Amino acid sequence: MSTMIKIQGLALSFSNEKVLKDIDMQIEEGEIFGLLGPSGAGKTTLVKIIGGILEADKGEVLINQQKVPSLSLMKSIGYMAQSDALYQELSAKENLEFLASIYGLGKKDRKKAILEALQMVDLTDHVNKIVQNFSGGMKRRLSLAGSLLHNPDLLILDEPTVGIDPMLRQSIWKDLQTLKEQGMTILVTTHVMDEAEKCDRLAMLRDGYVIACDRPEQLKKNQEVDTLEKAFLAYGGDES
Numbered sequence: 001m002s003t004m005i006k007i008q009g010l011a012l013s014f015s016n017e018k019v020l021k022d023i024d025m026q027i028e029e030g031e032i033f034g035l036l037g038p039s040g041a042g043k044t045t046l047v048k049i050i051g052g053i054l055e056a057d058k059g060e061v062l063i064n065q066q067k068v069p070s071l072s073l074m075k076s077i078g079y080m081a082q083s084d085a086l087y088q089e090l091s092a093k094e095n096l097e098f099l100a101s102i103y104g105l106g107k108k109d110r111k112k113a114i115l116e117a118l119q120m121v122d123l124t125d126h127v128n129k130i131v132q133n134f135s136g137g138m139k140r141r142l143s144l145a146g147s148l149l150h151n152p153d154l155l156i157l158d159e160p161t162v163g164i165d166p167m168l169r170q171s172i173w174k175d176l177q178t179l180k181e182q183g184m185t186i187l188v189t190t191h192v193m194d195e196a197e198k199c200d201r202l203a204m205l206r207d208g209y210v211i212a213c214d215r216p217e218q219l220k221k222n223q224e225v226d227t228l229e230k231a232f233l234a235y236g237g238d239e240s
Protein backbone atom coordinates (compact mmCIF):
# COMPACT_ATOMS: atom_id res chain seq x y z
CA MET A 1 0.00 0.00 0.00
CA SER A 2 1.29 3.47 -0.77
CA THR A 3 0.44 6.70 0.97
CA MET A 4 -2.31 8.70 -0.73
CA ILE A 5 -2.77 11.61 1.68
CA LYS A 6 -0.05 13.16 3.78
CA ILE A 7 -1.00 15.89 6.26
CA GLN A 8 1.71 17.85 8.02
CA GLY A 9 1.45 20.52 10.71
CA LEU A 10 -2.08 21.53 9.70
CA ALA A 11 -3.70 24.32 11.70
CA LEU A 12 -6.71 26.57 11.23
CA SER A 13 -8.45 29.20 13.33
CA PHE A 14 -11.83 30.84 12.87
CA SER A 15 -11.64 34.34 14.42
CA ASN A 16 -9.94 33.60 17.74
CA GLU A 17 -10.96 29.96 17.94
CA LYS A 18 -8.26 27.42 17.10
CA VAL A 19 -10.23 24.68 15.39
CA LEU A 20 -7.38 22.49 14.10
CA LYS A 21 -4.11 22.41 16.00
CA ASP A 22 -1.05 20.87 14.40
CA ILE A 23 -2.55 17.85 12.67
CA ASP A 24 -0.19 15.18 11.27
CA MET A 25 -1.74 12.19 9.57
CA GLN A 26 -1.29 9.76 6.69
CA ILE A 27 -3.98 7.94 4.75
CA GLU A 28 -3.01 4.91 2.68
CA GLU A 29 -4.29 4.08 -0.78
CA GLY A 30 -7.27 1.72 -0.77
CA GLU A 31 -8.22 1.99 2.88
CA ILE A 32 -11.38 3.15 4.59
CA PHE A 33 -10.08 5.77 6.98
CA GLY A 34 -12.36 7.18 9.66
CA LEU A 35 -12.25 10.49 11.48
CA LEU A 36 -13.98 9.94 14.79
CA GLY A 37 -14.81 12.72 17.20
CA PRO A 38 -17.60 14.50 19.02
CA SER A 39 -19.52 17.42 17.57
CA GLY A 40 -17.24 20.43 17.17
CA ALA A 41 -14.00 18.39 17.24
CA GLY A 42 -13.02 19.72 13.80
CA LYS A 43 -13.89 16.76 11.53
CA THR A 44 -15.77 18.75 8.88
CA THR A 45 -13.13 21.49 8.88
CA LEU A 46 -10.40 18.89 8.32
CA VAL A 47 -12.15 17.10 5.46
CA LYS A 48 -12.98 20.44 3.85
CA ILE A 49 -9.27 21.28 3.80
CA ILE A 50 -8.40 17.84 2.39
CA GLY A 51 -11.10 18.26 -0.27
CA GLY A 52 -9.71 21.68 -1.26
CA ILE A 53 -12.81 23.58 -0.10
CA LEU A 54 -11.09 25.43 2.77
CA GLU A 55 -7.50 26.63 3.10
CA ALA A 56 -5.44 26.04 6.24
CA ASP A 57 -3.51 28.78 8.05
CA LYS A 58 -0.49 26.55 8.52
CA GLY A 59 0.83 23.22 7.28
CA GLU A 60 0.03 21.30 4.14
CA VAL A 61 -1.97 18.45 2.64
CA LEU A 62 -0.45 16.37 -0.14
CA ILE A 63 -2.60 14.00 -2.19
CA ASN A 64 -0.50 11.66 -4.31
CA GLN A 65 2.39 14.06 -3.67
CA GLN A 66 0.43 16.99 -5.10
CA LYS A 67 -0.29 19.98 -2.91
CA VAL A 68 -3.95 20.75 -2.09
CA PRO A 69 -5.79 22.79 -3.31
CA SER A 70 -5.27 21.94 -6.96
CA LEU A 71 -7.72 22.00 -9.84
CA SER A 72 -6.35 18.81 -11.37
CA LEU A 73 -6.77 16.98 -8.05
CA MET A 74 -10.44 17.95 -7.86
CA LYS A 75 -11.13 15.59 -10.77
CA SER A 76 -10.01 12.62 -8.71
CA ILE A 77 -11.94 13.52 -5.54
CA GLY A 78 -15.57 12.80 -4.78
CA TYR A 79 -16.98 14.87 -1.91
CA MET A 80 -20.26 14.28 -0.12
CA ALA A 81 -21.07 17.13 2.23
CA GLN A 82 -22.97 16.82 5.49
CA SER A 83 -26.13 18.35 4.05
CA ASP A 84 -27.48 17.19 0.71
CA ALA A 85 -26.87 19.61 -2.15
CA LEU A 86 -29.69 18.48 -4.41
CA TYR A 87 -32.26 20.30 -6.54
CA GLN A 88 -35.55 19.39 -4.87
CA GLU A 89 -37.72 20.18 -7.88
CA LEU A 90 -35.70 17.99 -10.27
CA SER A 91 -35.80 14.21 -10.62
CA ALA A 92 -32.97 11.96 -9.40
CA LYS A 93 -31.80 11.50 -12.99
CA GLU A 94 -31.89 15.25 -13.72
CA ASN A 95 -29.85 15.95 -10.58
CA LEU A 96 -27.21 13.42 -11.63
CA GLU A 97 -27.20 14.72 -15.22
CA PHE A 98 -26.52 18.19 -13.91
CA LEU A 99 -23.65 16.97 -11.72
CA ALA A 100 -22.21 14.88 -14.57
CA SER A 101 -22.16 17.97 -16.78
CA ILE A 102 -20.22 19.84 -14.07
CA TYR A 103 -17.69 16.99 -13.99
CA GLY A 104 -17.41 17.41 -17.76
CA LEU A 105 -18.54 13.89 -18.65
CA GLY A 106 -19.45 13.38 -22.32
CA LYS A 107 -22.94 12.19 -23.31
CA LYS A 108 -22.05 8.48 -23.59
CA ASP A 109 -19.92 8.38 -20.42
CA ARG A 110 -22.59 10.33 -18.60
CA LYS A 111 -25.31 7.78 -19.29
CA LYS A 112 -23.11 4.89 -18.17
CA ALA A 113 -21.86 6.72 -15.06
CA ILE A 114 -25.39 7.67 -13.97
CA LEU A 115 -26.66 4.13 -14.42
CA GLU A 116 -23.75 2.61 -12.50
CA ALA A 117 -24.02 5.15 -9.67
CA LEU A 118 -27.77 4.58 -9.34
CA GLN A 119 -27.22 0.83 -9.26
CA MET A 120 -24.58 1.20 -6.58
CA VAL A 121 -26.97 3.01 -4.24
CA ASP A 122 -29.99 0.94 -5.26
CA LEU A 123 -32.06 3.79 -6.68
CA THR A 124 -32.59 2.56 -10.24
CA ASP A 125 -36.34 2.20 -9.65
CA HIS A 126 -36.63 5.85 -8.66
CA VAL A 127 -34.74 7.65 -11.45
CA ASN A 128 -37.67 9.74 -12.55
CA LYS A 129 -39.02 10.60 -9.12
CA ILE A 130 -38.80 14.25 -8.02
CA VAL A 131 -36.27 14.61 -5.21
CA GLN A 132 -38.63 16.46 -2.88
CA ASN A 133 -40.66 13.24 -2.75
CA PHE A 134 -37.60 11.24 -1.66
CA SER A 135 -37.13 10.07 1.92
CA GLY A 136 -34.13 11.40 3.86
CA GLY A 137 -32.27 8.14 3.30
CA MET A 138 -32.95 8.19 -0.44
CA LYS A 139 -31.58 11.74 -0.61
CA ARG A 140 -28.39 10.66 1.18
CA ARG A 141 -28.00 7.77 -1.25
CA LEU A 142 -28.58 10.06 -4.23
CA SER A 143 -25.92 12.42 -2.87
CA LEU A 144 -23.57 9.45 -2.59
CA ALA A 145 -24.33 8.52 -6.21
CA GLY A 146 -23.55 12.12 -7.19
CA SER A 147 -20.13 11.99 -5.57
CA LEU A 148 -19.28 8.79 -7.50
CA LEU A 149 -20.15 9.87 -11.04
CA HIS A 150 -16.59 10.74 -12.11
CA ASN A 151 -15.21 7.52 -10.58
CA PRO A 152 -12.92 9.32 -8.11
CA ASP A 153 -9.77 7.76 -6.62
CA LEU A 154 -10.60 9.38 -3.28
CA LEU A 155 -14.09 9.58 -1.81
CA ILE A 156 -14.64 11.99 1.10
CA LEU A 157 -17.86 11.49 3.04
CA ASP A 158 -18.86 13.87 5.81
CA GLU A 159 -21.18 11.97 8.16
CA PRO A 160 -22.84 10.02 5.33
CA THR A 161 -25.34 8.21 7.53
CA VAL A 162 -26.64 10.99 9.78
CA GLY A 163 -30.42 10.75 10.05
CA ILE A 164 -30.49 7.38 8.33
CA ASP A 165 -32.15 4.29 9.80
CA PRO A 166 -29.99 1.29 10.79
CA MET A 167 -30.92 -0.80 7.73
CA LEU A 168 -29.99 1.92 5.26
CA ARG A 169 -26.86 2.63 7.24
CA GLN A 170 -25.85 -1.02 6.78
CA SER A 171 -26.54 -0.77 3.07
CA ILE A 172 -24.41 2.38 2.69
CA TRP A 173 -21.54 0.67 4.53
CA LYS A 174 -21.92 -2.31 2.22
CA ASP A 175 -21.59 0.11 -0.74
CA LEU A 176 -18.45 1.59 0.80
CA GLN A 177 -16.90 -1.88 1.17
CA THR A 178 -17.67 -2.58 -2.51
CA LEU A 179 -16.05 0.69 -3.56
CA LYS A 180 -13.00 -0.11 -1.45
CA GLU A 181 -12.75 -3.53 -3.12
CA GLN A 182 -12.75 -1.68 -6.45
CA GLY A 183 -9.68 0.22 -5.25
CA MET A 184 -11.20 3.48 -3.99
CA THR A 185 -9.71 5.23 -0.97
CA ILE A 186 -12.45 6.38 1.39
CA LEU A 187 -12.26 9.03 4.08
CA VAL A 188 -15.32 9.18 6.29
CA THR A 189 -16.22 11.29 9.31
CA THR A 190 -18.43 9.91 12.03
CA HIS A 191 -19.27 10.18 15.67
CA VAL A 192 -20.94 6.77 15.71
CA MET A 193 -18.79 4.09 17.35
CA ASP A 194 -20.15 1.10 15.43
CA GLU A 195 -19.33 2.86 12.15
CA ALA A 196 -15.85 3.65 13.40
CA GLU A 197 -15.38 -0.10 14.03
CA LYS A 198 -15.92 -0.72 10.31
CA CYS A 199 -12.97 1.48 9.26
CA ASP A 200 -9.56 -0.01 8.47
CA ARG A 201 -7.90 2.78 10.45
CA LEU A 202 -9.17 5.61 12.56
CA ALA A 203 -7.97 8.99 13.73
CA MET A 204 -9.59 10.11 16.98
CA LEU A 205 -10.09 13.85 16.92
CA ARG A 206 -10.74 15.93 20.00
CA ASP A 207 -10.65 19.72 20.37
CA GLY A 208 -8.71 20.06 17.12
CA TYR A 209 -6.05 17.46 17.99
CA VAL A 210 -5.53 13.91 16.75
CA ILE A 211 -5.34 12.11 20.07
CA ALA A 212 -4.78 8.65 18.55
CA CYS A 213 -4.53 6.99 15.14
CA ASP A 214 -4.50 3.26 14.47
CA ARG A 215 -6.64 0.24 13.61
CA PRO A 216 -9.80 0.05 15.76
CA GLU A 217 -8.68 -3.23 17.36
CA GLN A 218 -5.27 -1.79 18.18
CA LEU A 219 -6.74 1.39 19.69
CA LYS A 220 -8.77 -0.74 22.11
CA LYS A 221 -5.84 -3.05 22.81
CA ASN A 222 -3.49 -0.14 23.56
CA GLN A 223 -5.88 1.13 26.23
CA GLU A 224 -6.85 -2.36 27.44
CA VAL A 225 -10.55 -1.66 26.91
CA ASP A 226 -13.31 -3.47 25.03
CA THR A 227 -15.03 -0.57 23.23
CA LEU A 228 -13.88 2.34 21.06
CA GLU A 229 -15.87 4.68 23.26
CA LYS A 230 -13.77 3.70 26.28
CA ALA A 231 -10.60 3.93 24.18
CA PHE A 232 -11.59 7.44 23.06
CA LEU A 233 -12.15 8.55 26.65
CA ALA A 234 -8.88 6.95 27.79
CA TYR A 235 -6.87 8.63 25.01
CA GLY A 236 -8.51 11.93 25.96
CA GLY A 237 -7.33 11.46 29.54
CA ASP A 238 -10.86 11.07 30.93
CA GLU A 239 -11.76 8.65 33.67
CA SER A 240 -14.17 6.05 32.33
Ligand SMILES: Nc1ncnc2c1ncn2[C@@H]1O[C@H](COP(=O)(O)OP(=O)(O)OP(=O)(O)O)[C@@H](O)[C@H]1O
Nearest residue numbers: 014015019037038039040041042043044045046191
Ligand atom coordinates in the same frame (compact mmCIF):
# COMPACT_ATOMS: atom_id res chain seq x y z
N1 LIG B 1 -17.18 28.90 9.04
C1 LIG B 1 -16.98 28.87 10.36
N2 LIG B 1 -16.84 30.00 11.07
C2 LIG B 1 -16.61 30.01 12.40
N3 LIG B 1 -16.47 28.87 13.14
C3 LIG B 1 -16.60 27.71 12.49
C4 LIG B 1 -16.86 27.63 11.09
N4 LIG B 1 -16.91 26.32 10.72
C5 LIG B 1 -16.71 25.62 11.86
N5 LIG B 1 -16.53 26.44 12.91
C6 LIG B 1 -16.25 26.01 14.30
O1 LIG B 1 -15.18 25.10 14.26
C7 LIG B 1 -15.36 24.07 15.23
C8 LIG B 1 -15.26 22.72 14.53
O2 LIG B 1 -16.34 22.58 13.64
P1 LIG B 1 -16.51 21.33 12.69
O3 LIG B 1 -17.76 21.53 11.89
O4 LIG B 1 -15.26 21.10 11.94
O5 LIG B 1 -16.71 20.15 13.75
P2 LIG B 1 -17.23 18.67 13.54
O6 LIG B 1 -16.30 17.79 14.32
O7 LIG B 1 -17.37 18.38 12.10
O8 LIG B 1 -18.67 18.70 14.22
P3 LIG B 1 -20.05 17.96 13.79
O9 LIG B 1 -19.88 16.52 14.15
O10 LIG B 1 -21.07 18.64 14.67
O11 LIG B 1 -20.26 18.22 12.34
C9 LIG B 1 -16.70 24.34 15.90
O12 LIG B 1 -16.46 24.98 17.12
C10 LIG B 1 -17.41 25.25 14.92
O13 LIG B 1 -18.28 26.13 15.59
